[in-house]
Amino acid sequence: MRGGALAAAAAMLAAPAVLRAQDSTGSAPVGVRVGITYTPGTRPSVAVLPVATATLDSVRAVLQRDLDFSDRFEVLMPPASVAMRGGAPNYPGLTALGTDLAVAVVAGPAGDVDVQLHDVRTGSIRSHLSVTLPAGGEPLRQAVHRAADEVVRWVTGSPGVAATAILFVSDGRLWRVDPDGQGLANVPAAGRPTLSPAWSPDGRTIAYTAFVPGGRPLVLQDLASGSREVVPGTEYGVNITPEFSPDGRRLAYAHGDENGTDVYLYDVARRCCVTRLTVGRYYDNLSPTWSPDGQRLAFVSSRPGSPQLYVMSADGSGQEALAPFDYGSTGQSNGPEWSPDGQAVAFHREVGGVPQVFVMDLATRTVRQLTGEGRNEDPTWAPDGRHLAFASTRGGVRQLWIVDLETGRLRPLVTTGGARLPAWSPRRTFFSEAR
Amino acid sequence: MMTRLWRAAPVLVLLAAACGGPPAPAATTPAPAPSDALRAAADSAAAARRDSVAAAARADSLARAERERVRADSVRMAVQHISSDTAPQAVAGGLAAADSALLADAIHFDYNRADIRAGDQAVLDRKLAVLAAHPRLEIQIAGNCDERGSDEYNLALGERRAAAAKRYLVAHGVAAARVAIVSYGKEHPLDPAHNEGAWTKNRRDDFVVTKGAR
Numbered sequence: 133m134r135g136g137a138l139a140a141a142a143a144m145l146a147a148p149a150v151l152r153a154q155d156s157t158g159s160a161p162v163g164v165r166v167g168i169t170y171t172p173g174t175r176p177s178v179a180v181l182p183v184a185t186a187t188l189d190s191v192r193a194v195l196q197r198d199l200d201f202s203d204r205f206e207v208l209m210p211p212a213s214v215a216m217r218g219g220a221p222n223y224p225g226l227t228a229l230g231t232d233l234a235v236a237v238v239a240g241p242a243g244d245v246d247v248q249l250h251d252v253r254t255g256s257i258r259s260h261l262s263v264t265l266p267a268g269g270e271p272l273r274q275a276v277h278r279a280a281d282e283v284v285r286w287v288t289g290s291p292g293v294a295a296t297a298i299l300f301v302s303d304g305r306l307w308r309v310d311p312d313g314q315g316l317a318n319v320p321a322a323g324r325p326t327l328s329p330a331w332s333p334d335g336r337t338i339a340y341t342a343f344v345p346g347g348r349p350l351v352l353q354d355l356a357s358g359s360r361e362v363v364p365g366t367e368y369g370v371n372i373t374p375e376f377s378p379d380g381r382r383l384a385y386a387h388g389d390e391n392g393t394d395v396y397l398y399d400v401a402r403r404c405c406v407t408r409l410t411v412g413r414y415y416d417n418l419s420p421t422w423s424p425d426g427q428r429l430a431f432v433s434s435r436p437g438s439p440q441l442y443v444m445s446a447d448g449s450g451q452e453a454l455a456p457f458d459y460g461s462t463g464q465s466n467g468p469e470w471s472p473d474g475q476a477v478a479f480h481r482e483v484g485g486v487p488q489v490f491v492m493d494l495a496t497r498t499v500r501q502l503t504g505e506g507r508n509e510d511p512t513w514a515p516d517g518r519h520l521a522f523a524s525t526r527g528g529v530r531q532l533w534i535v536d537l538e539t540g541r542l543r544p545l546v547t548t549g550g551a552r553l554p555a556w557s558p559r560r561t562f563f564s565e566a567r
Numbered sequence: 568m569m570t571r572l573w574r575a576a577p578v579l580v581l582l583a584a585a586c587g588g589p590p591a592p593a594a595t596t597p598a599p600a601p602s603d604a605l606r607a608a609a610d611s612a613a614a615a616r617r618d619s620v621a622a623a624a625r626a627d628s629l630a631r632a633e634r635e636r637v638r639a640d641s642v643r644m645a646v647q648h649i650s651s652d653t654a655p656q657a658v659a660g661g662l663a664a665a666d667s668a669l670l671a672d673a674i675h676f677d678y679n680r681a682d683i684r685a686g687d688q689a690v691l692d693r694k695l696a697v698l699a700a701h702p703r704l705e706i707q708i709a710g711n712c713d714e715r716g717s718d719e720y721n722l723a724l725g726e727r728r729a730a731a732a733k734r735y736l737v738a739h740g741v742a743a744a745r746v747a748i749v750s751y752g753k754e755h756p757l758d759p760a761h762n763e764g765a766w767t768k769n770r771r772d773d774f775v776v777t778k779g780a781r
Contacts, residue, residue, distance in 0.1 A: 304754075322646035325754060328719055341722075347642035348722070348750070360646050367639035370726045370750045372719045386723065390730035390748065393723035414681070416723040432720060438679055439720050464679070466717035482715060510717065553718060 175539075176287060177206035179226055179234040179252075181215050191245060191265070191276050192237045197312055198280030198294035199235070201543070203519070203536035204287070223255040233258075235283055247279045249286050259286040270315050274564050277310065281559075293514045293556075295564040298521055298545065299329040299338065300532060300554040306340065308563065309546050311514070311521075311534065311556075315563075316546060322351050322360055328553055332376045335561030339363075339374035339383060350374050350385055352400070355562035363398050365406050373419040376400070377446075378426045384409075386418035395420045395431055397446075409448035419467060422446075424474040430454055431468070438464040441479060441492070455479070455492045455499055465490075467510045471517050478511035478520055489522050491537070502535065512556045521545060521554045631744050661780030662704070666697045670706065674732060676770040678713070681727035683735055691735050694774065698741050705778035707747040708732050713766035714753050725750030732772045747777065 180196040183189050200207045214225045221234050234250040240262055248260040263279050266272045277294035284292030297308045297315070304325030309316045321329075323342025330339045335355075342351045348370045350363040363371070369389040376383055381401035386393050393416040397407040410417035412435060419432040426446060433442045433451075440462070441455040454477065455465060463482030470477050475494055480487040483501070489508045492499045502508075506526035513520060514534075524533045532545040532554050545554075557563075662670070672694070674687035683691065698704055710725030729748035737743045758765035 322648070327722075341719075342646055343754075344642060344645035346638050346645070349642050349646060351646050362643045362646055367642040368635070370722050372722050386719075388723050388726045388750070390726075390733065392727060414727065416720065416727070418719055418723050419717070432717075434679075434720075434724075439716060464716050464720070466720050480717070485715060487715075 177231040179208040179231045181236045182212040183237050188237050194276040195280050202284050202292040203539050221250050223252050226252045293516045296557045297561050297563045298554050298556050300551050302548045302551045328373050329555045330374045331557045333380040333558050335558050341372050377422050384420035393418050421468050421470045423470050430477050440465045471513050473517040480509045512554045514556050515559045523552045658776050658779040669693045669697050673771045681731045695739050701780035704780050705745045707775045707777050709773040710750045711771050712753045713769045722750050722752035725752045
C-alpha cells in the first residue's frame with residue numbers, strides 16, 4: 133500500500149512534461165502506470181471483435197468507445213477476416229496482431245447479450261456477463277456502459293467509469309452528460325442561474341446553489357422524484373459550494389452574510405443542526421472538499437489576502453495552509469477537489485491572470501500545473517481517480533474537457549458553449565441504475 | 568444597540584430553523600422585569616424615554632424578523648418551481664430624476680478588495696442626503712466582480728462588496744432595514760471582455776430603489 137502510494141506520487145511528479153506536451157501538440161504520449169496488471173510504460177491491447185447484426189454493432193460501438201475512453205487499453209478493431217473464423221474468435225489470428233485479450237458481444241438465447249472477455253493465448257473465455265438490453269436510447273447505453281466498466285474491472289482489477297455522469301452548468305441551467313459525451317440532457321432545477329452542483333455519494337441526490345428571487349439558497353434535490361428542499365438557514369445570505377461527506381450524512385457548504393463567508397456543516401442524515409467550522413471576519417472561507425475518510429476538509433480561504441487552499445479537521449480545528457503559495461505573488465487558488473484515493477487535491481490557480489488546472493500531491497505538498505492553453509477551471513475527479521473533467525476555453529469557447537492523468541490524453545467532453553462547474557458523479561447514480 | 572439587534576435577529580432565526588423546530592418566535596430581547604419598569608418610571612423621565620426607545624427598537628426588530636421570515640418562506644417556495652432570479656423592480660415613485668440618478672450611481676472596487684475607495688465615499692454621501700430626505704425609500708445594493716477567481720469565490724466577494732456599502736450607509740445614519748444586499752458574483756459583467764478595462768468596470772456595487780418615497 134505504502135509502496136503503491138509512493139509509486140503513484142512518483143508517477144504524478146513525472147507527468148507534467150508529458151501533460152504540457154499534450155497541451156501544445158495534441159498527441160497522446162504514453163505515461164507511466166504502476167499497478168497490478170500493468171507493465172510500466174505499456175498498456176494492454178484489447179481487440180473488440182466484429183459482430184453479426186446491426187443491433188449488436190451499436191452495442192459494440194458503445195463498448196469499444198468506453199474501453200477506449202478508459203485510457204487503460206490500446207483498443208484494436210480488427211476486421212472479421214482477421215479476427216473471426218467460423219463465427220468464433222480466430223485465436224491464432226488475434227495472437228498474430230499482438231493482443232492477448234479480445235472482447236466479444238454475442239447474442240444470447242433469450243434476447244439477452246453476452247459480453248465475453250477472451251484470453252487469446254489460452255483460447256478460452258476468461259470472464260463473461262449476460263446483459264438484458266433495454267429497448268434503446270439512454271437505458272440501452274447505460275446497460276452497455278455498466279458492462280464496459282465490468283470488462284475494465286476484469287482486466288485491471290478496478291471498474292471503469294463509463295456508467296457515471298457529469299453534471300454541469302450552461303446558460304445558467306443544469307445539465308448532465310455521460311463521460312463519452314452522449315446522453316446530454318437538462319436536469320430541471322430550481323433557480324437561474326443554478327450553480328455549483330454536487331452529488332451525494334449514492335448518486336441519488338444533488339445539491340446546488342439556486343439564484344431565486346430574494347435569495348441564494350442551497351437546494352437538495354432528489355433525482356428520481358425531482359422533489360426539492362432548502363438547507364435550513366440558507367434562505368439567508370449567499371450559500372455556495374455544497375459537498376456531501378463521503379458517508380453522505382453531512383453537507384459541508386459556505387454561507388455568507390455581511391461579515392464574510394464561512395464553512396458550515398449541515399446534518400443531512402438527521403435533517404438537523406448546522407455547525408459553523410470557520411470564523412472569518414471580512415474575509416471568506418468557502419469551497420470545502422472532503423478527504424475520502426471524512427476526517428478532513430480542504431477549503432479556500434482569503435485570509436492571506438487572496439484566496440488560497442487551506443485544510444482543517446472536519447470539526448474545524450487545525451486550520452492551516454495546504455498548497456504552497458508565495459504571499460503576494462502566487463495567483464489566487466480556487467475550486468479544490470480532493471481525489472478519490474485521498475492522495476491529491478485538484479484545483480485551479482491564476483497564472484498571469486489566467487486560471488490553470490493544478491494538482492497537488494499531498495504526500496510531498498508539491499503542485500504541478502496540468503494546463504497551459506486557454507482558461508482552465510474547476511477540475512472534478514472521476515471516481516477512478518485518474519481522470520479529471522474541467523472547463524476550458526482551449527477550443528475557442530468554454531466547454532468541458534477530460535484529461536487522463538496517467539497518459540496525458542485529452543478530449544473534449546461536450547461542445548455546449550459556456551459549459552462550466554462540472555461535477556463528476558460517483559460510480560452508481562440514479563441515471564445509471566437499471567430501470 | 569440597534570446594530571446589534573439587527574445582526575442578532577437573522578442569526579437567531581437561522582439557528583431555530585436549523586434545528587428543525589417550529590418557526591422561530593421572532594427574535595426578541597427579554598422584556599424587562601415589571602419591577603424594573605416601575606422603578607424606571609418612578610425614577611426619571613429620562614429612563615422612560617430610554618424604555619420607549621428600547622420598545623421601538625424591539626418593535627422594529629420584530630417587524631424585521633417578520634419580514635425576514637416572510638422572505639425566507641418565499642425563498643423556500645421559489646425552489647419548488649423553475650424560477651429565474653429577477654432583478655428587483657426599480658421603483659422611482661416620488662423621487663426627482665436627479666435624486667434617482669444619485670441613488671443609482673455605482674461605486675467601484677480594487678481587484679480582490681471590498682473596501683470603499685476614498686473617492687467613492689462622496690458617491691455614497693450623496694446617496695445619504697437623498698435617503699435622509701426620503702425616509703421611506705428602500706434600496707438594494709448588488710455586489711459584482713470581475714471574471715478572475717472562481718464563480719463561487721466571486722459570489723462571496725460580491726456579498727462583501729455589497730455589505731461594505733451597506734455598512735457605510737448604516738454607519739452614517741441609514742436604518743439597516745432600508746438596505747438589502749445581494750451578490751451577483753461575476754454573473755452580470757457590464758463588459759464581458761477579458762482585460763483590465765473591463766475588469767475595472769465590472770468590480771462594482773449597483774444600487775436599485777426597491778421602495779419609493781411615497
